[in-house]
Amino acid sequence: MWIEVVGWSGSFLILLAYALLSTGRLDARxxxxQLMNVAGALGMAINGWAHGALPSVFNNAIWMGIGLLALAGLRVRRA
Structure with missing residues (x-):
């Protein structure tokens, strides 16, 4: 049961981030x-792993990596 909550929460976060970005309420930079995308991808990757959905795990691991790289870049720019 908890694994489904994790997966659906992750999906919701990614969709919410995209909706907020598309309506100009969030900045992609x-x-x-970026945190919403990283957290969402983590939730979906955990759910995918629990269900043996390795393509989903792979996709979300890459998504998470992109978000983490973006966050690192933002941190460097602020320093």
Whole structure:
């Protein structure tokens, strides 16, 4: 049961981030957008792993990596 909550929460976060970005409420170069994507991808990757959905795990691991690289770049720019 908890694994489904994790997966659906991750999916919701990614969709919410995209909706907020598309409506101009978030900036793609902002920390909130990137954190929402990283957390969402983590939730979906955990759910995919639990269900043996390795293509989903792979996709979300890459998605998470992109978000983490973006966050690292944002941190460097602020320093």
């Amino acid at each position: 902002g920390v909130p957008y």
